[in-house]
Amino acid sequence: xxxxxxxxxxxxxxxxxxxxxxxxxxxxxxxxxxxxxxxxxxxxxxxxxxxxxxxxxxxxxxxxxxxxxxxxxxxxxxxxxxxxxxxxxxxxxxxxxxxxxxxxxxxxxxxxxxxxxxxxxxxxxxxxxxxxxxxxxxxxxxxxxxxxxxxxxxxxxxxxxxxxxxxxxxxxxxxxxxxxxxxxxxxxxxxxxxxxxxxxxxxxxxxxxxxxxxxxxxxxxxxxxxxxxxxxxxxxxxxxxxxxxxxxxxxxxxxxxxxxxxxxxxxxxxxxxxxxxxxxxxxxxxxxxxxxxxxxxxxxxxxxxxxxxxxxxxxxxxxxxxxxxxxxxxxxxxxxxxxxxxxxxxxxxxxxxxxxxxxxxxxxxxxxxxxxxxxxxxxxxxxxxxxxxxxxxxxxxxxxxxxxxxxxxxx
Amino acid sequence: xxxxxxxxxxxxxxxxxxxxxxxxxxxxxxxxxxxxxxxxxxxxxxxxxxxxxxxxxxxxxxxxxxxxxxxxxxxxxxxxxxxxxxxxxxxxxxxxxxxxxxxxxxxxxxxxxxxxxxxxxxxxxxxxxxxxxxxxxxxxxxxxxxxxxxxxxxxxxxxxxxxxxxxxxxxxxxxxxxxxxxxxxxxxxxxxxxxxxxxxxxxxxxxxxxxxxxxxxxxxxxxxxxxxxxxxxxxxxxxxxxxxxxxxxxxxxxxxxxxxxxxxxx
Numbered sequence: 001x002x003x004x005x006x007x008x009x010x011x012x013x014x015x016x017x018x019x020x021x022x023x024x025x026x027x028x029x030x031x032x033x034x035x036x037x038x039x040x041x042x043x044x045x046x047x048x049x050x051x052x053x054x055x056x057x058x059x060x061x062x063x064x065x066x067x068x069x070x071x072x073x074x075x076x077x078x079x080x081x082x083x084x085x086x087x088x089x090x091x092x093x094x095x096x097x098x099x100x101x102x103x104x105x106x107x108x109x110x111x112x113x114x115x116x117x118x119x120x121x122x123x124x125x126x127x128x129x130x131x132x133x134x135x136x137x138x139x140x141x142x143x144x145x146x147x148x149x150x151x152x153x154x155x156x157x158x159x160x161x162x163x164x165x166x167x168x169x170x171x172x173x174x175x176x177x178x179x180x181x182x183x184x185x186x187x188x189x190x191x192x193x194x195x196x197x198x199x200x201x202x203x204x205x206x207x208x209x210x211x212x213x214x215x216x217x218x219x220x221x222x223x224x225x226x227x228x229x230x231x232x233x234x235x236x237x238x239x240x241x242x243x244x245x246x247x248x249x250x251x252x253x254x255x256x257x258x259x260x261x262x263x264x265x266x267x268x269x270x271x272x273x274x275x276x277x278x279x280x281x282x283x284x285x286x287x288x289x290x291x292x293x294x295x296x297x298x299x300x301x302x303x304x305x306x307x308x309x310x311x312x313x314x315x316x317x318x319x320x321x322x323x324x325x326x327x328x329x330x331x332x333x334x335x336x337x338x339x340x341x342x343x344x345x346x347x348x349x350x351x352x353x354x355x356x357x358x359x360x361x362x363x364x365x366x367x368x369x370x371x372x373x374x375x376x377x378x379x380x381x382x383x384x385x386x387x388x389x390x391x392x393x394x395x396x397x398x399x400x401x402x403x404x405x406x407x408x409x410x411x
Numbered sequence: 412x413x414x415x416x417x418x419x420x421x422x423x424x425x426x427x428x429x430x431x432x433x434x435x436x437x438x439x440x441x442x443x444x445x446x447x448x449x450x451x452x453x454x455x456x457x458x459x460x461x462x463x464x465x466x467x468x469x470x471x472x473x474x475x476x477x478x479x480x481x482x483x484x485x486x487x488x489x490x491x492x493x494x495x496x497x498x499x500x501x502x503x504x505x506x507x508x509x510x511x512x513x514x515x516x517x518x519x520x521x522x523x524x525x526x527x528x529x530x531x532x533x534x535x536x537x538x539x540x541x542x543x544x545x546x547x548x549x550x551x552x553x554x555x556x557x558x559x560x561x562x563x564x565x566x567x568x569x570x571x572x573x574x575x576x577x578x579x580x581x582x583x584x585x586x587x588x589x590x591x592x593x594x595x596x597x598x599x600x601x602x603x604x605x606x607x608x609x610x611x612x613x614x615x616x617x618x619x620x621x622x623x624x625x626x627x628x629x630x631x632x633x634x635x636x637x638x639x640x641x642x643x644x645x646x647x648x649x650x651x652x653x654x655x656x657x658x659x660x661x662x663x664x665x666x667x668x669x670x671x672x673x674x675x676x677x
Contacts, residue, residue, distance in 0.1 A: 016546060027514055027541040029470040031591060034568035173476060174466065186469045191592045193568065294515040295467060297541065307489055308519035309466045 003335050005260045009252070009328050010214040017207030018299070020334060023327035026206040028297045032186075035193040040208045042113055047215065055108060063137060064100050066219060068092040070227040070388075075358035076375075083240070083381035085374055086388045087361060088224055090250065096394035097364070098217055098250040099130040099201065105216040106199035107134035113197060119143045120199040121185040123150055123178030123246070124319030124366065125157025125397055127201030132166035142166040145185040149176040150318045157397045175312045178246075178322045182296050202247025203326035206297035210326060217253025220390065225257045236386050237265060240377070243390040244369040245270040245286065245340065246319050248326035250392040255338070263337060270329060271369045273315035274342035281314035283321050286333050286340035295324040301333075316345035316401060317365035319393065343372035349405055351375050352395070364393035365401065415507040415535050416560050417583050419457040420620045420639055428676050429636050430457040432622055433669055434511065434644030436478040437461050437495050438487025439651055440661070445482070446495045447662050448651070452669040453499075453506045460538070460642065463492045463512040470540050472595035474645035477652055489520055490528075497532040509536035509562065522550060526557045536560035538586060544577045551580060562586050565612060567600075578615050586642070587612060589625045595645025598626035602634035609638055629671055636676045643672055 001020040004012055009019075017025045028036060046052040060066045069092060073085045090098045103120070110118045118140045122128030128144035135142035144161055148170045151158055161168055169188075174180040182200070189198040200209035203217075228235050241258060243251035251270050258266045272284035282288055285301040293302035295310055303311040303323035315321040332338040343351070348365055351372035355361055363371060370389045378387055395402065413421075423430040433456040439445050453459050464479035464487060471479070496508050510529065517525045517539065529537065537559055542550060544563060551561035563581040565574060566588040578585065587609055590600045605623060613621050623635055624642030635641055650668050654661035 025546065026543075027546075028543060029540055029566075030543050030564040031470075031566040031568050031588060033543055033566075033573070034570060173480070179467065183467055183469050187472070187593045190470055191596060194591060291519070294513075294518060294541070296469065304515070304519070306519065308515040309483060 001331070001335055003259065003337055008218070009256060009259055010211045013207060019327050019331040022292065023300055023330040024207050024210060024298050026297055027294045027299070028206050029190060031190050032193060035189070036206055036208055038113070039109070042109060043208060043212055046109060046112060052108070052112065056105065059104055059108070060101070060219060064094045064104060065092065067223040067227070070224060070231065073359050073361070076355065079358055080375060080378040082379040082383065083385035083387045084383060085378055086386060087391045088220065088254065088388060089361070090220055090390055090392045091363065091394040095126070095130045095133055096396060097126040097130070098220065098253060098392045099126040100133070101216040101219050101253065102201070102213045102249060103127065103130035103134040103199060105212060106131070106197065107138045107140060109212070110140055110197035111138055115195060115197045117141045117143070117192070117196040118199060119145065119185055119188055119196055121145045121178065121181040121201050123147070123181065123201070123321055124317065124364070124393070125150065125154040125161070126319060126393060128166070128168070129157045129160045131199055132161040132164035135166060136164045143169055143188070145169045145171055145181045145188065147171050147175070147177040147181045150178065150181070153401060154318055154397050156399055177313070178318065179310060179313070186296065202249040203252050203328060204247040204296060204298060204300070204324055210298065210328060213249050214252045214256065214328065217249050218256040220250070220253040221255060221257035224254070224388070238385045239266045240269055240385065240387045241266060241390070242269045242271065242370045242374050242387060244320060244366045244392070245272050245325060245329060246283065246322050246366065248329040250390055252326060252328055254390040259337060268332065268338035269373060270338055270340040271373045272340060272342040273317055273320035273369060274344040274347070275314040276316070277344045277346050279314050281312060282342065283313035283315045283323065284342040285323065285325050286329060287342045298327050300324050300327045300330045316348060317369065319364070319366040320369065341373060343369040347372040352402070353406065361391060362395045363391045364395045365398050366393050367391045414560060414583055415505060416458060417620065419507050423457055423640070429638050430622070430640035431669070431673050431676065432456065432458045432460055432640055432642040433647055434460040434462060434642060435647055436464050436475065436482050437492040438464065438482030438485060439478040439648070440481050440655055441485050442487060442491050442495060444661065446498055448665050449495065449499050450502065451662050451666045453503050455666070455669045455673040458507045458509060458640070460509045460511050460644070461492065461496060463489055463510055463516055465513040465516055468513060470593055472593040472645060474595040474648040474652070478648040489516060493528045493532045496534050500533040504533070507535040509538060510534050511538040512540065514539050514542045522553065526553055526559065529559055530557045534559060536562050536584065538562045538564070544573070544580060548580060551582070555582060560584060564588060567591060567608060574612065575615065578612070578619060581619060584620045584622060585612065587621055587623050589623050589627070592625055594625055596626050598631050602631070605635060606637055629668070629675065632672055633675045641676065
């Protein structure tokens, strides 16, 4: 198993869709074979189509509002007294998180394929909110599948979805979170694939969805590369790119341009959801030793029991609360290009408090996991080291949880 | 030697009717109960499909999901599924049994070990919902070597060229999914249309037995009786749920549904 240089990671799979011969693939019911093949062909064509690329760039600029800023967190850096801490403020993107890139691309593909309906899953509600925004923008009818538990804990995003005219379908089966939402969304697609396009909200699912999502979020690292060059005159010699990992879409987007670099120069650090400190449950398949399994059409490290039943997960962050992870991250882990660790709910919360205390930044609970790791390692590093955290979501959606956990503080 | 599955189809054909296939979930609602149900309905069914439950079933509708969650909650393990099959075969040695489920369960158990267990438990066939053609080629070959029928699925979205390849690699039986739906959906396509598509598949190779499943209930079964076989799953699982809710005897209730289904196609 080896990484290839000069080829985007999304294209480093074999003919059956597997990265490293064992992660990914397309474990789908027969009914979905044709729509998945159609989508695969369409995407292959579109990504080489100049007109389509121009359209993407146009909407990325005028609808999403790229590029998002790259800023030094002076106070936090000073406070921790070690490495320089920077943030790529992806939460500035329209809608408040990176999910808008994938949603916009899927809506464009849906239109190109002549379909009028689009469906998607959501955990934290960002993927759903963004899909509802893109659907509205491009005149598509939109249904969002969301676990009943997540609907309760991420109300602000649900309000936004409804305002955009999307229908939220509550999912009451299983743990009532993202894993069940994805299953239900896939079931809906099985039943309606003739006129409906499905958007998978992260770099998970059957191979083609991993690719489309990664292709969309890669915008983040393309921008960052230019920003690094303009800020430092060249790519600095010691960088650590820290990103939270649920499904892994923002992490892939944040890293894609930098995977070819030597890991001593640019270290990639993924931070998963460790769950509550006292709980045995977590959503950290990469950093807490799990076995490869098949979930939602792809093989990846999965939180599961010996029999192959998928485990319930637990995390304060709905966006990371998922038992599987992108096959591309499994591959990056096994070839040792990226390092994966986890932060507990409590660590994420105190990181949130520290960041918001010292900086004019309001990271959601997902990137707060990444900040927790940054805060942990920064003091041990010298000031030539550049830590960059992808602040990929805004905490507005976490209003209720933060109020409950941190008290009356104004948010 | 002719497989038990083929023998079942031949017997039905002699009686000028389609074979009746039932689907129940192993361990629903307990290990013991599901074996009793299986034994009892097999007096009327020609082939019994037994689901090994998974908690993330992406192609199943509400009824089968409920059965699967109930069985898992009551502690069913994959080895129990094998022991149910084995026990069943002790008294019903000529009744074909097909295990059906999702690939992760087989993958975790280990493909070879899983097939050895199938062989030992006298399982006649396997349906793996999320292991489509051509990814299932190697596994299907392994099944054949063990004398186990690997049953390919075909759906309304399967293209012509794909259909040819699937039929070429199929064993005795092919499962045609009647419509774009998860299991237990309401039949949204006319029987005429389903049978037209069925004939197209059948005409490719008349020696293959084609069964139709998804959306088949007491109401719809008669209209499809020209097929080689018909599968009823959700309607049965639903009856188990209802019986439990009403504190009635699931074995008798389910058996009478299967008897009624059979009477509709004689």
